[in-house]
Amino acid sequence: MASDQDLVIETVRGLLARHEPFDPTPERRWDAGLWSALAENGLTGVGLPESAGGSGGELADAVAIVRTLASGAGAVPVAEQLLVAGPAVIAAGLPLPPVDEPLTFGHAEGVRATPAGDGWSLSGTVADVPWGGAAAHVALLATGPDGAVLALLPTAGLPASGAVNLAGEPRSTLELDGVPAVAAPLNPAQVRELRAGYALARAVQLTAALEQVLAWTVQYAGERQQFGRSLAKFQAIQMELAEMAGEVTAVTALTDAAVQALHHGSDDFWLAAAAAKVRAGAAVEVVARLAHQVHGAIGFTQEHKLHHLTKRLWSWRDEAGSELVWSKVLAQGLLADGPNGLWPALTRVV
Amino acid sequence: MTNPLTLAPAPRSEAAERLRGEVRDFLAEEMAAGTFSTHVDTWLSGVDPEFSRRLGARGWLGMTWPKEYGGHERTAMERYAVTEELLAAGAPVAAHWIADRQSGPNLLRYGTEAQRREILPRIARGECYFVIGMSEPDSGSDLASIRTKAVRNEAGDWVVNGAKVWTSNAHASHYGIVLVRTAPVDTANRHAGMSQLLIDLSLPGITVNPIRILDGGHHFNEVVFEDVVVPGDMLLGTEGDGWHQVTAELAFERSGPERFLSTYPLVAEFGRRVVDSGDPAALAVLGRLSARVLALRQMSLRIAAALDRGELPNIPAALVKDVGTTFEADVIDEIRRVVDVLPSLDSPDPLARALAEAQLHAPGYTLRGGTNEILRGIVARGLGLR
Numbered sequence: 205m206a207s208d209q210d211l212v213i214e215t216v217r218g219l220l221a222r223h224e225p226f227d228p229t230p231e232r233r234w235d236a237g238l239w240s241a242l243a244e245n246g247l248t249g250v251g252l253p254e255s256a257g258g259s260g261g262e263l264a265d266a267v268a269i270v271r272t273l274a275s276g277a278g279a280v281p282v283a284e285q286l287l288v289a290g291p292a293v294i295a296a297g298l299p300l301p302p303v304d305e306p307l308t309f310g311h312a313e314g315v316r317a318t319p320a321g322d323g324w325s326l327s328g329t330v331a332d333v334p335w336g337g338a339a340a341h342v343a344l345l346a347t348g349p350d351g352a353v354l355a356l357l358p359t360a361g362l363p364a365s366g367a368v369n370l371a372g373e374p375r376s377t378l379e380l381d382g383v384p385a386v387a388a389p390l391n392p393a394q395v396r397e398l399r400a401g402y403a404l405a406r407a408v409q410l411t412a413a414l415e416q417v418l419a420w421t422v423q424y425a426g427e428r429q430q431f432g433r434s435l436a437k438f439q440a441i442q443m444e445l446a447e448m449a450g451e452v453t454a455v456t457a458l459t460d461a462a463v464q465a466l467h468h469g470s471d472d473f474w475l476a477a478a479a480a481k482v483r484a485g486a487a488v489e490v491v492a493r494l495a496h497q498v499h500g501a502i503g504f505t506q507e508h509k510l511h512h513l514t515k516r517l518w519s520w521r522d523e524a525g526s527e528l529v530w531s532k533v534l535a536q537g538l539l540a541d542g543p544n545g546l547w548p549a550l551t552r553v554v
Numbered sequence: 555m556t557n558p559l560t561l562a563p564a565p566r567s568e569a570a571e572r573l574r575g576e577v578r579d580f581l582a583e584e585m586a587a588g589t590f591s592t593h594v595d596t597w598l599s600g601v602d603p604e605f606s607r608r609l610g611a612r613g614w615l616g617m618t619w620p621k622e623y624g625g626h627e628r629t630a631m632e633r634y635a636v637t638e639e640l641l642a643a644g645a646p647v648a649a650h651w652i653a654d655r656q657s658g659p660n661l662l663r664y665g666t667e668a669q670r671r672e673i674l675p676r677i678a679r680g681e682c683y684f685v686i687g688m689s690e691p692d693s694g695s696d697l698a699s700i701r702t703k704a705v706r707n708e709a710g711d712w713v714v715n716g717a718k719v720w721t722s723n724a725h726a727s728h729y730g731i732v733l734v735r736t737a738p739v740d741t742a743n744r745h746a747g748m749s750q751l752l753i754d755l756s757l758p759g760i761t762v763n764p765i766r767i768l769d770g771g772h773h774f775n776e777v778v779f780e781d782v783v784v785p786g787d788m789l790l791g792t793e794g795d796g797w798h799q800v801t802a803e804l805a806f807e808r809s810g811p812e813r814f815l816s817t818y819p820l821v822a823e824f825g826r827r828v829v830d831s832g833d834p835a836a837l838a839v840l841g842r843l844s845a846r847v848l849a850l851r852q853m854s855l856r857i858a859a860a861l862d863r864g865e866l867p868n869i870p871a872a873l874v875k876d877v878g879t880t881f882e883a884d885v886i887d888e889i890r891r892v893v894d895v896l897p898s899l900d901s902p903d904p905l906a907r908a909l910a911e912a913q914l915h916a917p918g919y920t921l922r923g924g925t926n927e928i929l930r931g932i933v934a935r936g937l938g939l940r
Contacts, residue, residue, distance in 0.1 A: 418557055422937050436939040445937055446930035450877040453559050453870075457852035458845070460563050482845035531841025532834060538844055539829050546825040547642045547818075550847055551574065 208261075209268050215245055216272040225277035225512040228372030234338040235279040239306060242269075248282065249303030252290045257300040263467050270405065271412035277512035279373060281335035284308040287405035289343040292398050296354040296388040298343075305340035308333060309402060312344035315380055317353045317387050324348075324387040326355055326380045332523070336364040336376025345398060348387065352395045357385035369519035371512070400474035402524040403481040404462055410484035410520050411459040413513045414491050418452045420510060421445060421495045428500075435498065444494045451487040458483045461554035472553045478534040479553065485521035485530075492517050559873050559936050564852070564859035569628075570635040577639040580612065584645070592644035592904075594911040595816045598773050598918070600646030601726050603680070609640075609647070610680030615654045619662055624675030630861035634854070638811040644819035648723055648773070653677045656806040657684035657731055661752070664791030664799055669752060673729070685721040686807070687732030687753070687777065688800065695928050697733070698744045698797065702779065704734040704751060710786040712736075712751060714759075714779040720922070724762045724775040730755055731803075732779075733796050748796030752788045759783070769899060769914035802866060807923050809857045809871035814850040814878030816919055817885045820908040821847070824889045827905055836892040843888055846881050853877070869936035876929040882919040886912050 223238035242248050251266025252258020266286040273282050289309040293300050301307055315328035330344060336359070344355045365377040390398070422445055425436040435441045462480035465473045492514045496503050503510040521527065538549040584590060584605075593600060609615055617633040619625025640647050658677045661669055676682035693699045702716025714734060721730065730753045737747030755762070759782035765774040791799045821843055828836045853874045860867040886909065895903065897910035920926045934940055 415556055422939070425939065436934075439931070442934035442939050443927065443930050445939060446873075446876065446933035449557055449559055449933055449937055450873055450880075452557055453873055454846075454849040454853060454877055456556055456560050457563075457856060458849035461848075461852045464563070476848075478841075479845040479848045482842060483849045486842065486845070527842065528838055531838045531845065533841070534844055535828065535837045535841035539825060539840075543826040543829045544822075546822055546844075548578075550844060550851070551638075554848055554852060 209265055212247070212250070212265055213268050213272050216242070216247065216269055217276070219245070220273070220276035220278055223278070225509060226279070227506055228279065228368065230366060233279075233366075233368070233372070233374050234281075234335060236338070238278055239280045242280065242282065243304035248285060248306075249290075251286050252294060252300065252303065256294045258290065258294075258303055263463065267408055267463055270408050274409035274412035274516070275416035275513075277371075277413075277509075277516060281306045281308045281339055283405040283409055284334055284339075287408065288398075288402045289341075291401065292354055293343050293356055295394065296390065298354065298356045298386055298388055301341040301356070301358075306335060306338060307341045307343065308335045308339035310334075310336075310342055310344045310378070311399075311402075312346045312355075313352075315344055315346040315355075317346040317348040317355050317385070319349070320384065324353070324355060324385050326357065326383045326385050329377060329379055331367075331377045332375045333364070333378055334523075335374050336378055337366070337374050342378070344385075345390070345395065346387070348389060350389060352390045352392075353387045354390050354398070355385040355387040357383060369523070371515035371519050373516070373519065375523075396474045399525065400477035401466070403530060404459075404466060404477040406520045406524040407459050407462065407477065407480040407484045410488065410517060411455050411480075413517050413520070414452045414455055414484065414487055417491055417495045417510070417513050417517070418445075418448050420513075421448065421498050425498055441498060444498060448491050448494050451490050455480075455484045455487045458554070465554055475534055475537045475549075475553045478530040478537070481525065481530045482527050482534060485527040488517040488521045558938070559870050559933065561856040561860050561867060561870050564631065564855040567629065567631040567635075570631045573628075573632050574635040574639055577614070577636050581639065581643045581645060584608075585643075590646050592819050592822075593646075594644065594819050594908055595915045595918075596644050597641065597647050597651045597812045597816070598722055598915070599648060599771055600644075601648045601723055602646035603649050603683075603726075605646045606650040606680035606683075608680070609650070610678060615650055615680050616658055616674060616678030619658060619674060619678065623662065623670050624678035626678075630858040631855070634811065634858040638815065638851075641812055641815040642818050642822070649683050649726060650677070650680050651812075652686055652722065652727075653682060653684035653729075655810060656686070656803050657729070659806050660731055660750075660790070660799070660803050663802065664750070665752070666787065668787070669790075682729070683723065683727040685718075685724045685727045685730040685755070685775075685777070687718040687721060687730040689718065689720050691717055691719055691776070695925055697800070698748075700733060700735060700748070702732065702734045704736050704749065704784070706786070707783070712784040712786065712788070714751065714753070714782040714784055717776055717778045719765065719774070719776050721762075721775045721777045722773050724755065724777050725764065725772070727755060729753065730777065731790060733800055736793055736796075745797040747794060748800075749793045750790040750796045750799050751784055752790045753779075753782070753784050754788075757782050757784065767915070767918070769911065801868065804924065805866045805868045805871055808875045808929075809854070809861070809867070811851075811854050813875040813923070814847070814854065814881050816879075816915070817882045817912045818847070820885055820889065820905075820912045823905045823908045824893070827893060833892065839888050839892050843885060850874070850878050850881060869932055872924070872929040872932040873936070875923065876926050876933065879919040879926060883916045886916060
């Protein structure tokens with residue numbers, strides 16, 4: 205298994221080497237070439253069952269792909285497809301679109317889903333749809349007549365705003381006015397799982413980017429010479445890098461545990477995901493700040509690669525539910541068994 | 555893709571989880587019987603030999619040691635579950651803590667057969683307590699600069715002179731494992747010439763002077779050795795190998811859940827307050843603190859799993875202790891920002907008491923067992939920076 209996963213990681217790294225990070229422009233918002241290469245290598249359906257049209261493989265494989273792409277700042281909707289929208293569409297019993305066409309996800313509680321003939325009709329506005337202008341299909345968590353529904357629709361012909369996050373990744377607003385879709389009702393537990401899955405996807409990306417930023421910073425400190433020695437030899441710099449390492453190690457441990465909770469189908473998965481998102485988001489403050497401090501002025505420019513990841517860190521931490529949102533969800537969940545339930549809950553969640 | 559300080563994930567231990575339930579039942583009985591009340595930082599301040607003996611009777615001390623020495627041949631993961639439950643409950647575990655955590659394992663590794671047979675079963679029964687004899691008045695972080703000296707006399711015994719400080723609960727302990735200089739300082743190798751002695755604290759020539767910490771509590775001491783004659787067979791391990799042995803001991807000293815749970819009883823009390831108030835700001839703070847606890851548990855469990863694999867993960871342990879002790883202190887101000895409570899040691903409000911205890915103990919969290927600056931230096935070495 206490990207060797208399969210290593211092979212997947214090596215393949216993705218190889219593709220990333222030929223598709224380097226770039227500063228997005230209105231003309232080039234995403235890396236269509238990288239997506240095509242990933243799809244040709246069968247990597248855009250990993251972790252999704254073959255019976256549903258996916259490529260099979262384990263959740264761990266999909267997570268490895270998402271992590272590798274995140275650490276390489278790959279501008280493709282793979283986290284959304286493999287960890288959020290793909291699993292949600294399959295779980296809801298909807299037909300999975302061809303996996304070589306990008307599929308994304310949006311929180312669309314403000315969108316009304318109404319049964320219409322054999323299908324559904326969607327009206328309303330949904331903001332912050334990742335890769336809205338790039339994805340071929342979007343799965344929306346919308347509001348039906350009897351509660352939440354998951355709606356699936358092609359994006360061709362839909363007007364998408366050009367909004368982007370701090371890293372230039374599309375975070376579009378879609379206007380829907382009686383757009384036809386397929387849809388399926390979701391129960392509250394399914395909604396909770398879906399929201400948590402989205403948060404975990406961002407936590408996985410944050411984790412990978414934090415690890416990479418640490419590695420880059422350690423490397424830079426070893427190479428950069430000042431006062432006749434490398435930055436790494438200065439105690440002040442060592443303290444900063446050690447602090448970064450502490451944060452990154454904490455995040456990795458918790459994100460790994462949350463992925464395991466998902467893998468095992470734990471009832472507490474949503475709390476594990478909430479915790480992972482909160483912890484990863486909190487680490488961004490320290491890690492991004494100190495990474496830039498150690499890199500000095502060059503890291504503050506588009507000439508250096510650091511910004512591709514620090515801008516993503518500053519964006520991803522607030523996406524799919526901010527630390528504020530998830531910390532309250534987490535605390536409420538942990539206190540669900542009353543005033544003395546906190547510790548038993550903490551030892552149960554992961 | 556992960557950094558060099560990340561250990562492999564810990565597999566879930568069903569045996570440990572079963573044991574956790576037993577410990578919870580025991581603690582609930584104890585609390586119902588009123589044998590102890592919850593406090594912050596009880597692995598320093600909660601000395602209760604009766605409680606320690608009851609833990610010993612349950613088989614919860616010396617858990618990982620061989621049965622022939624009074625141990626129970628459990629895993630480090632099982633021991634982790636027991637210690638974590640005791641700390642979270644703020645139970646009085648200070649009497650036996652050092653002996654169970656590091657002196658016993660040190661004796662197992664370096665002690666003579668006679669020392670092991672005599673002392674380890676007593677530790678496991680909760681009857682025999684130890685102090686750490688490392689720091690001195692003039693040697694803190696720079697441990698290699700110690701001056702306490704042991705010289706062999708004609709009878710082959712050791713004559714010890716010097717002083718050790720911050721010896722927690724020396725006034726209630728039976729033995730110390732004391733790092734002494736047994737050869738003159740070698741300027742080419744300052745880690746050479748040190749040895750560990752197993753010293754009976756009732757020997758003539760030993761004076762224990764209390765040093766009170768900020769809340770007035772007497773936990774620390776200065777232990778002064780004046781021509782103390784220590785039997786020759788009380789050398790622990792190998793003469794001249796003291797530095798190496800101390801380093802191994804530090805892996806046990808630095809790796810446990812007490813390095814992030816010292817102030818957990820304050821978090822628990824805060825949680826009860828949040829249930830009552832429902833204040834959204836306080837809820838968010840509790841969520842953030844909880845996420846930090848959950849991450850630290852995963853890090854600490856990974857250390858326990860590494861110990862079970864027979865590793866001595868010194869560098870990851872230093873990292874977890876740095877992150878964990880920082881958390882212990884952060885808890886206070888995170889909570890303060892969202893509650894309006896006057897900290898007071900004698901308040902009827904348990905949150906006010908817990909805040910007061912946590913605050914007055916706070917400077918210690920990031921000092922004891924190696925300052926966070928020293929720990930970060932170790933982490934930096936692990937990152938390949940030095």
